[in-house]
Amino acid sequence: DAGVIQSPRHEVTEMGQEVTLRCKPISGHDYLFWYRQTMMRGLELLIYFNNNVPIDDSGMPEDRFSAKMPNASFSTLKIQPSEPRDSAVYFCASSLGKYGTGNEKLFFGSGTQLSVL
Amino acid sequence: TQLLEQSPQFLSIQEGENLTVYCNSSSVFSSLQWYRQEPGEGPVLLVTVVTGGEVKKLKRLTFQFGDARKDSSLHITAAQPGDTGLYLCAGAAMNYGQNFVFGPGTRLSVLP
Numbered sequence: 150d151a152g153v154i155q156s157p158r159h160e161v162t163e164m165g166q167e168v169t170l171r172c173k174p175i176s177g178h179d180y181l182f183w184y185r186q187t188m189m190r191g192l193e194l195l196i197y198f199n200n201n202v203p204i205d206d207s208g209m210p211e212d213r214f215s216a217k218m219p220n221a222s223f224s225t226l227k228i229q230p231s232e233p234r235d236s237a238v239y240f241c242a243s244s245l246g247k248y249g250t251g252n253e254k255l256f257f258g259s260g261t262q263l264s265v266l
Numbered sequence: 267t268q269l270l271e272q273s274p275q276f277l278s279i280q281e282g283e284n285l286t287v288y289c290n291s292s293s294v295f296s297s298l299q300w301y302r303q304e305p306g307e308g309p310v311l312l313v314t315v316v317t318g319g320e321v322k323k324l325k326r327l328t329f330q331f332g333d334a335r336k337d338s339s340l341h342i343t344a345a346q347p348g349d350t351g352l353y354l355c356a357g358a359a360m361n362y363g364q365n366f367v368f369g370p371g372t373r374l375s376v377l378p
Contacts, residue, residue: 153308191268192309192354192368205365240308255366257308 153258167229172241184240270369287372289355303352
């Protein structure tokens, strides 16, 4: 299996521009997660989906952030408009089985390094 | 304030040395995981511990979950350069909806 695939690996944009990050989870995994990693705040959960339905978006920082999962093999995280403080590494992860048991295994992609100038 | 604290923040040692890193919280966790993250990559799960006092071994790595399920340690024996990376602990707690919350990590560098 190719694992979780994210694109692009790097994104440099200017403040105010729209940014779209993409993720393909591992086939058969029914949970998909978006995380953000910064030096200051570490790894934070933004939102997660179960069977393409958003379950918990309480980690989404503000309305400029939105995430969709139109089908089981694709998800996007969009930032519009982007700001310099959004600069971070954004990770997508997927897992199989019921989340919330405390015993799930998350498989992470390689991340998208976002720089907003 | 971080839910999970990890110490030390940075650690640089010579190949062959032993080391222990710690993960602490005031909250009780139903389970706790350890991940290793290499530069430019996502975290990779090493182990999950669920029972207070549990000890798990993975080759040269030994993981322990505290009796009260509030803390954990990772001990590496005879460290190798390949062990270099960011070690993250993540805990699942009932009062956080069982979502895994990550600690800030310990950045380990093993010099040849």
